Structure formats: C-alpha cells, structure tokens
Amino acid sequence: MKLTVLGSGSAFSTCGCNAGYLVDGRVLVDCGAPVPALVRRAATSIHAITLVLLTHFHADHSFSLPTVLGARAFADEAAPGALVIGGPVGTREYVARLLGDGYGSYVRHEVDTRVAPEYAVLQDGSDVELAGYRVQSHAVVHSTGPSLAYRLTDAAGASIGFSGDSEMCGGLRRSIAGCDLYVCECTGWDGPTPGGHLWRDEVASLMASNPGTRFLLSHLSARRHLPGALIAHDMLSLEISPDAT
Numbered sequence: 001m002k003l004t005v006l007g008s009g010s011a012f013s014t015c016g017c018n019a020g021y022l023v024d025g026r027v028l029v030d031c032g033a034p035v036p037a038l039v040r041r042a043a044t045s046i047h048a049i050t051l052v053l054l055t056h057f058h059a060d061h062s063f064s065l066p067t068v069l070g071a072r073a074f075a076d077e078a079a080p081g082a083l084v085i086g087g088p089v090g091t092r093e094y095v096a097r098l099l100g101d102g103y104g105s106y107v108r109h110e111v112d113t114r115v116a117p118e119y120a121v122l123q124d125g126s127d128v129e130l131a132g133y134r135v136q137s138h139a140v141v142h143s144t145g146p147s148l149a150y151r152l153t154d155a156a157g158a159s160i161g162f163s164g165d166s167e168m169c170g171g172l173r174r175s176i177a178g179c180d181l182y183v184c185e186c187t188g189w190d191g192p193t194p195g196g197h198l199w200r201d202e203v204a205s206l207m208a209s210n211p212g213t214r215f216l217l218s219h220l221s222a223r224r225h226l227p228g229a230l231i232a233h234d235m236l237s238l239e240i241s242p243d244a245t
Contacts, residue, residue, distance in 0.1 A: 036064075057090070074114075099111055179213045
C-alpha cells in the first residue's frame, strides 16, 4: 500500500493543509485538503479515486469534497468507474447539503447525474469490502456528531489505520490493533487539548500499548518530535507492506 499525506495540519494551524490522505492513488480518507490540485502532485487524478471515507463532518475534514465531485462532474471526459462515499450515518444528506449550500441546485444535479456516487453507511463494528479494500469502522468520541476511526486493509494484507479526530476511548484503541501503520491525530503537544482531541502524552501511551504498529502523527497544530513516531507533512509518501513499515 502507498499512503500519501495530502493534508497534515489541524483545523486552524498553519503547518499544513487540512486533513486528507490518499491510499494507492484510489482511496481518499477525509477531504479537507485542496484535493483536486494536490492529487496531481501525487501523480494521480481525481478520476482514479474510487472510494472516499469521511471520518466525521467537521469542515477541515470534508469541505473540499464538493470540489472533488464538481471536478469529476464537469470534466471534459467522463470519470471511469464508480465512486463510493462512505461515512457515518447521515453522510448522503450531509454531502447533498454541502453541494447545495456551496454551489446550488444545478451543480448538485450534475453531480447526482454525471458522477452518481454510491453511499455506504458505516458505524461502530462495520466490516465491509469497498472498492477492493476491507474497511473496518470503530466509533470514537469527538466533539459533535458521529465520528469514526478506520482500518483499511488491501488484498495483500497490508493495513493502515486512521484515527480521525478522537479523544481517548475504547473505539480508538480497537482501531489500532493489527495495523501496520496508524495515522494518529496529535493536535496538542504541551497539554490536554479541548474539543475531543489527543495530545502528545496520550499518543505516547497508545504507542507503548501497540509496539507492533508504526505511528504517523498528523492533524498537527505544530510540527515537533515524539520519539518512535513519524511526523507527517504535506505530500509525504510511505510504502506499507504487511508486518513491515
């Protein structure tokens, strides 16, 4: 599996774009970063994306999704293949509101007819195959609304986890088990962070409890060092194989 970080910054930081992660050039996890521009730098295209997973509905994780859908809808050539959008309960309605409020009924109609995305409702304990990947979902505790952490596994058995935004909770811990690489938010460095987020010492405890998993810290308010962890930056790419990072 190949992971490319499109956005490594927290909601209001200046150290990176908002959240967005690309797997194998085909799976997009969260869509806060300016994806249509950045995927070109990752040597792929929005037309290659077959699966979008939203961890939750905050703006810094989702507000660029209408530009992805609009770019596909208004492309000179039709996008090949189907697009699946997976996320918590309410994802279909949320995406419709984003399109309608952001661009109006005409754009929403064009997306509905020319892209015609399929929707997958995911919740705690979901274990499904989407776009050729095993997608496991775990409910986590964040500030508002439903929030999910994901574990994504390819046909070769390589597995990458994504915390989304979460405070310490059982679902977060469950989502780490078995991952070769875990993309973990680390919004705070100097102390507990309000709003349902993790900070350095909490991440360090998760790392100590999961010695077989490599941690990539993202959703950063600042880029600092945590021994044993990788620190994300925009456009970082990593190759992940089973039981080896």
